[in-house]
Amino acid sequence: MILFGLVMSLKGPSYRLGSLMHMGPGFLPTALGVLLICLGIGIAASSLVTADGEEEDILPENREWLAWSCILASPLAFMLFGAYFGMAPGTFACVFVASMGDRDANLKNSLILSALVTVFGVALFSYILQIPMPVLTWRGL
Amino acid sequence: MIGTALTDLWYGFGVALEPHNIMWCFIGVLVGNMVGVLPGMGPLATISILLPLTFGIKPVGAILMLAGVMYGAQYGGAICSILLNLPCHPPHAVTCLDGFPMTKQGRGGAALGATVFASFVGASWGITEMIFLAPVLVRVAMEFGPAEICSLMLLGLLAGSTLARGSPVKGVAMTVLGLMLGIVGTDIETGAERFTFGMTHLDDGIELIALALGLFGIGEFMNSVNQVSTVNAKYANVTLKDMRPSREEMRRTIAPMFRGTLIGSLCSLIPGTGPTIASFVAYATEKKVSKTPEKFGTGMIEGVVCPEAATHSSIQGDFIPTMSLGIPGDAVMALLLGALMIQGIVPGPQLIKEHPDIFWGLVASFWIGNIMLVILNVPLIGVWVKLLTIPYKYLYPSAMFFCCIGVYAANNDMFQVGETAVIGFLGYVLLRLGFHPAPILLGFVLGPRFEENFRRAMLISRGDIGVFIERPISAVFIGLCVLLIGLQVYVRLRPKKPGDIVIPAAAAE
Numbered sequence: 119m120i121l122f123g124l125v126m127s128l129k130g131p132s133y134r135l136g137s138l139m140h141m142g143p144g145f146l147p148t149a150l151g152v153l154l155i156c157l158g159i160g161i162a163a164s165s166l167v168t169a170d171g172e173e174e175d176i177l178p179e180n181r182e183w184l185a186w187s188c189i190l191a192s193p194l195a196f197m198l199f200g201a202y203f204g205m206a207p208g209t210f211a212c213v214f215v216a217s218m219g220d221r222d223a224n225l226k227n228s229l230i231l232s233a234l235v236t237v238f239g240v241a242l243f244s245y246i247l248q249i250p251m252p253v254l255t256w257r258g259l
Numbered sequence: 260m261i262g263t264a265l266t267d268l269w270y271g272f273g274v275a276l277e278p279h280n281i282m283w284c285f286i287g288v289l290v291g292n293m294v295g296v297l298p299g300m301g302p303l304a305t306i307s308i309l310l311p312l313t314f315g316i317k318p319v320g321a322i323l324m325l326a327g328v329m330y331g332a333q334y335g336g337a338i339c340s341i342l343l344n345l346p347c348h349p350p351h352a353v354t355c356l357d358g359f360p361m362t363k364q365g366r367g368g369a370a371l372g373a374t375v376f377a378s379f380v381g382a383s384w385g386i387t388e389m390i391f392l393a394p395v396l397v398r399v400a401m402e403f404g405p406a407e408i409c410s411l412m413l414l415g416l417l418a419g420s421t422l423a424r425g426s427p428v429k430g431v432a433m434t435v436l437g438l439m440l441g442i443v444g445t446d447i448e449t450g451a452e453r454f455t456f457g458m459t460h461l462d463d464g465i466e467l468i469a470l471a472l473g474l475f476g477i478g479e480f481m482n483s484v485n486q487v488s489t490v491n492a493k494y495a496n497v498t499l500k501d502m503r504p505s506r507e508e509m510r511r512t513i514a515p516m517f518r519g520t521l522i523g524s525l526c527s528l529i530p531g532t533g534p535t536i537a538s539f540v541a542y543a544t545e546k547k548v549s550k551t552p553e554k555f556g557t558g559m560i561e562g563v564v565c566p567e568a569a570t571h572s573s574i575q576g577d578f579i580p581t582m583s584l585g586i587p588g589d590a591v592m593a594l595l596l597g598a599l600m601i602q603g604i605v606p607g608p609q610l611i612k613e614h615p616d617i618f619w620g621l622v623a624s625f626w627i628g629n630i631m632l633v634i635l636n637v638p639l640i641g642v643w644v645k646l647l648t649i650p651y652k653y654l655y656p657s658a659m660f661f662c663c664i665g666v667y668a669a670n671n672d673m674f675q676v677g678e679t680a681v682i683g684f685l686g687y688v689l690l691r692l693g694f695h696p697a698p699i700l701l702g703f704v705l706g707p708r709f710e711e712n713f714r715r716a717m718l719i720s721r722g723d724i725g726v727f728i729e730r731p732i733s734a735v736f737i738g739l740c741v742l743l744i745g746l747q748v749y750v751r752l753r754p755k756k757p758g759d760i761v762i763p764a765a766a767a768e
């Protein structure tokens with residue numbers, strides 16, 4: 119169930135930011151902030167009533183730390199490689215990092231997959247859809 | 260009135276039958292059918308991924324394609340649940356109950372055939388409903404001032420967040436979160452920067468694509484990575500010949516099909532009750548009217564046909580409020596509205612009048628698309644079954660790439676790729692906490708318009724909040740909101756009967 123503290127820490131900042139705004143543009147944010155706090159308290163209260171000491175973990179049964187971090191790292195890899203080296207390396211890095219997250223991923227399969235997606239993706243986006251992003255570039259480090 | 264509707268429809272067919280529009284429609288239903296079959300990819304993620312690709316094409320083609328994905332996925336989802344007992348998409352969860360036993364008895368093909376037929380009937384009814392109801396709604400909606408629009412949106416938001424899956428309080432909380440996310444950026448009236456934390460990248464607000472892909476792309480991948488088991492395609496050998504139901508089965512199909520269609524269309528008229536609820540209600544009803552309720556779950560064709568007809572009829576019906584009032588009923592509809600807005604088209608009652616090509620083209624394309632889907636599904640069933648065997652480990656990295664490039668291509672801005680990753684992470688955390696992210700999108704799309712109309716209403720009434728109750732139409736909407744909240748509280752506080760719990764619990768899967 120929802121942990122009281124977590125809910126409050128999620129909702130708390132929204133309130134302060136809302137009320138600090140001056141009245142004109144800040145009116146609705148403040149109102150929503152207050153509303154959200156009320157709802158947060160409501161959720162927390164109902165969780166306190168029903169949980170009854172039963173501490174449920176927010177993490178699922180099997181924790182895929184590697185997979186999660188790989189998936190989150192994948193867009194970052196795309197940003198990094200895409201910005202410095204262009205679209206093709208960015209795509210390759212993005213797919214490769216993401217595919218390494220799977221439990222029975224191996225290097226060879228991931229490389230093949232990344233290469234395929236890169237070729238296909240560059241063809242589709244760069245040549246057919248004309249996305250203004252250099253395919254290959256060197257912007258230094 | 261019927262005459263004008265038919266003329267307009269004729270015009271719509273003219274638009275939808277233009278070669279490039281047919282092509283987009285076909286691509287849409289094809290992709291939709293594909294992702295419907297693939298476990299672990301939903302229509303939401305797909306539409307989000309395809310959204311950036313639609314910038315280059317005309318608004319009509321774009322909306323035709325995205326809508327095609329939406330209803331195409333429902334056909335595909337049925338294949339998945341009947342043959343493999345995998346409820347890939349929530350509306351099809353009940354189809355598994357009787358569909359898979361039929362497959363085990365070797366009647367899976369017949370179940371599929373009947374389903375395709377029932378889906379088509381359900382969808383056709385939904386479309387007809389749209390043709391005649393939407394213009395009427397628009398005529399009423401033309402009278403609305405800011406106060407009415409505001410309270411109508413409030414009703415739409417409340418209904419969308421409380422009647423959908425999971426706990427209503429959490430749903431409302433997510434909607435509010437979505438509204439707040441919609442506030443990020445430069446204020447439309449005063450130009451003040453809000454919630455940008457000094458980042459100039461956020462001045463234009465959070466990009467809809469970044470939000471949608473983060474929540475439904477990355478968030479979903481994190482949820483289902485290494486969780487999707489390899490598919491057991493033992494029973495999945497279906498050929499075209501198997502798909503013809505026997506005469507006895509045909510006879511048993513007709514009545515449930517129409518019952519399902521009716522239930523679906525009723526559900527679509529209540530905002531917020533989407534296809535999932537429609538299919539569950541349909542199954543329950545069918546079980547109740549059946550002479551042999553104890554046989555349900557052992558492969559009754561009625562239990563397959565009725566929910567499927569209801570699903571399709573309600574999906575088409577869901578387009579009615581979205582297109583005529585600009586109030587989306589669920590996250591997919593919100594996304595479609597977002598796609599229209601990206602194309603520079605303001606959703607609302609004026610949409611049908613100002614862009615008749617979009618509205619009537621869409622209506623006509625539903626029919627064309629549904630016929631395409633029947634054609635795609637009946638002879639090509641073997642291909643779809645083959646698709647089921649694509650492992651998820653190849654699927655999601657490729658989809659990740661589409662997410663990244665899609666977000667980047669929207670504005671040629673790397674910052675938004677990072678934004679998507681952050682949103683994806685938060686979306687996953689919320690999902691684990693039992694918050695369903697769909698209402699966020701609803702709030703996000705409606706948020707700016709809600710604020711605009713709220714302020715305008717306040718300006719007109721000189722800051723008198725009573726205007727919402729004094730104007731009769733607005734008062735009715737507010738009354739409905741109060742009724743809705745009251746009902747929810749009542750349902751919560753009432754001692755639960757066993758029957759009540761089953762449906763929400765199964766729907767939350």
